[in-house]
Amino acid sequence: MMSLLGISSQALFxxxxxxxxxxxxxxLLSLGLAVIxxxxxxxNFAHGAQYMMGAxxxxxxxxxxxxxxxxxxxxxPVIIGGFxxxxxxxxxxxxxxxxxxxxxxxxxxxxxxxxxxxxxxYGVSGRPYPIxxxxxxxxxxxxxxxxxxxxxxxVASLLLCLSTWFAIERTRLGAMLRAATENPVxxxxxxINVPLLVTATYGFGVALAGVAGxxxxxxxxxxxxxGSNLIIIVFAVVVIGGMGSILGSILxxxxxxxxxGLTKVFYPPASNVVIFVVMVGVLLVKPAGLFGREK
Amino acid sequence: MLEAASPxxxxxxxxxxxxxxxxxxxxxxSVFAGEVVTLLGRNGAGKTTTLRSIMGIVGKRRGLIRYxxxxxxxxxxxxxxxxGMGYVPEERGIFAALSVxxxxxxxxxxxxxxxxxxxxxxxxPNLKERRHSPGxxxxxxxxxxxxxxxxxxTGAGFILLDEPTEGLxxxxxxxxxxxxxxxxxxxxxxxxxxxxxxxxxxxxxRHYVMEDGRVVDCFSNxxxxxxxxxxxxxxxx
Ligand SMILES: Nc1ncnc2c1ncn2[C@@H]1O[C@H](COP(=O)(O)OP(=O)(O)O)[C@@H](O)[C@H]1O
Ligand SMILES: [Mg+2]
Numbered sequence: 001m002m003s004l005l006g007i008s009s010q011a012l013f014x015x016x017x018x019x020x021x022x023x024x025x026x027x028l029l030s031l032g033l034a035v036i037x038x039x040x041x042x043x044n045f046a047h048g049a050q051y052m053m054g055a056x057x058x059x060x061x062x063x064x065x066x067x068x069x070x071x072x073x074x075x076x077p078v079i080i081g082g083f084x085x086x087x088x089x090x091x092x093x094x095x096x097x098x099x100x101x102x103x104x105x106x107x108x109x110x111x112x113x114x115x116x117x118x119x120x121x122y123g124v125s126g127r128p129y130p131i132x133x134x135x136x137x138x139x140x141x142x143x144x145x146x147x148x149x150x151x152x153x154x155v156a157s158l159l160l161c162l163s164t165w166f167a168i169e170r171t172r173l174g175a176m177l178r179a180a181t182e183n184p185v186x187x188x189x190x191x192i193n194v195p196l197l198v199t200a201t202y203g204f205g206v207a208l209a210g211v212a213g214x215x216x217x218x219x220x221x222x223x224x225x226x227g228s229n230l231i232i233i234v235f236a237v238v239v240i241g242g243m244g245s246i247l248g249s250i251l252x253x254x255x256x257x258x259x260x261g262l263t264k265v266f267y268p269p270a271s272n273v274v275i276f277v278v279m280v281g282v283l284l285v286k287p288a289g290l291f292g293r294e295k
Numbered sequence: 296m297l298e299a300a301s302p303x304x305x306x307x308x309x310x311x312x313x314x315x316x317x318x319x320x321x322x323x324x325s326v327f328a329g330e331v332v333t334l335l336g337r338n339g340a341g342k343t344t345t346l347r348s349i350m351g352i353v354g355k356r357r358g359l360i361r362y363x364x365x366x367x368x369x370x371x372x373x374x375x376x377x378x379g380m381g382y383v384p385e386e387r388g389i390f391a392a393l394s395v396x397x398x399x400x401x402x403x404x405x406x407x408x409x410x411x412x413x414x415x416x417x418x419x420p421n422l423k424e425r426r427h428s429p430g431x432x433x434x435x436x437x438x439x440x441x442x443x444x445x446x447x448x449t450g451a452g453f454i455l456l457d458e459p460t461e462g463l464x465x466x467x468x469x470x471x472x473x474x475x476x477x478x479x480x481x482x483x484x485x486x487x488x489x490x491x492x493x494x495x496x497x498x499x500x501r502h503y504v505m506e507d508g509r510v511v512d513c514f515s516n517x518x519x520x521x522x523x524x525x526x527x528x529x530x531x532x
Contacts, residue, residue, distance in 0.1 A: 172400065175400070179390045179401055186384060187401070188352075188372045189351070189382050190403065190449075191377045192373055193373050194373070
């Protein structure tokens with residue numbers, strides 16, 4: 001068995017995989033936050049709660065309707081995205097003319113209400129969600145054991161992130177979004193229904209959080225606090241990457257996940273704080289974040 | 296006779312506001328199909344605000360704006376654009392996050408008969424050469440061409456053009472002039488705001504003069520010489 005600095009390859013690659021998985025969630029969630037912020041100028045504090053709802057909807061679909069993982073992969077984003085659209089149409093859309101702080105406060109309040117309701121209904125203990133049959137088991141690669149489901153999470157998240165990047169940077173719809181981020185009034189004066197675009201963008205960002213929740217359900221247990229545990233780190237990721245760039249949030253998400261994994265191998269006590277240390281460093285050197293644009 | 300037909304665009308008693316400040320005080324004029332009409336006037340007279348009011352992008356406006364028999368007051372700007380109204384803003388509004396080509400393709404087609412990309416590239420060859428650059432890397436003249444070209448592609452039949460020659464070199468102004476005359480020949484209707492009066496006179500059929508948020512005078516391009524004295528007084532040149 002290979003070893004590096006007295007660390008077994010099993011431990012090294014095991015933590016690297018764990019880092020990649022965490023990075024997958026950081027990337028998916030910070031990507032959604034960046035997309036929403038770009039278009040709505042709202043920092044969506046409800047993102048963690050919406051991620052948790054994604055996991056819970058999957059759990060409830062299975063419990064009460066016998067609907068499994070694969071159909072949930074379609075239903076969860078539709079349901080959570082739909083929830084986001086209702087939120088945007090009934091509440092958020094009233095705040096665009098006001099200071100962005102109002103949007104932050106509203107979504108923060110909504111997050112508290114959602115989490116409170118789920119805690120009231122389901123307590124704080126985790127509920128297991130089974131790995132779908134097709135993704136059970138794993139492979140021994142020699143230098144490490146690779147559980148299939150975890151590999152799937154990384155691949156699925158990468159695919160989602162890259163398709164989102166492609167849709168925004170390389171398609172006509174994406175060009176409309178980028179243009180509307182820059183000058184919504186003019187884009188609307190060209191005949192494009194910008195309010196609809198804004199609603200759809202929020203729905204999409206929230207749906208991404210929902211899918212992330214579903215992907216996480218079989219790994220972490222489904223519990224009402226899973227979102228608030230994660231979202232603190234995700235906001236640090238967003239601060240580090242900067243709000244400006246789609247590719248930036250993807251790279252930062254995966255990169256910081258890996259960094260966190262490696263820290264667990266080489267200096268475990270620092271693994272819980274390493275992202276925040278990086279955040280402080282980045283804030284000192286480049287306050288707009290690694291990929292952010294200075295104003 | 297033109298006078299017998301009803302105007303394509305009719306504006307009456309138009310008032311517009313930016314927050315508390317009342318900027319247009321009962322503007323009125325009309326534009327007939329196929330005409331090129333200018334709004335002249337000093338800086339701050341309210342020309343841009345008039346175009347923005349027609350397009351539905353000032354905060355508050357009231358009065359009558361009738362286009363093809365439809366009242367535009369109360370319509371959202373995207374609906375107004377879909378009626379065939381194309382807007383080339385004074386600040387040009389080229390998007391930095393979009394390539395030249397993406398800028399060109401951004402506005403949706405609103406009516407059949409818009410220029411093809413090939414035709415646009417013949418009219419403005421620079422846009423073809425630089426189609427993959429970010430929009431705001433273009434020179435001021437090229438940005439103006441792009442701002443005009445992207446509206447021509449949409450098939451809009453009525454174009455609002457705000458100071459297209461502002462800050463441009465004479466060669467570029469000539470090129471834009473050729474393009475505008477070409478468009479006029481195809482039957483487009485233009486409402487043109489312009490400080491460069493000599494350039495405007497080479498293109499327009501009629502002129503309105505604005506002062507302090509009102510239309511204060513109107514004459515046809517043929518009567519220009521008779522009105523030159525008065526016009527210089529209005530424009531302060
Ligand atoms: N965004 C704005 N907010 C407040 N006042 C404005 C704004 N834009 C223009 N104004 C004022 O409205 C008046 C008319 O401006 P404008 O329509 O731009 O004139 P013009 O295009 O004829 O130079 C000016 O007094 C100007 O200061
Ligand atoms: Mg102006």
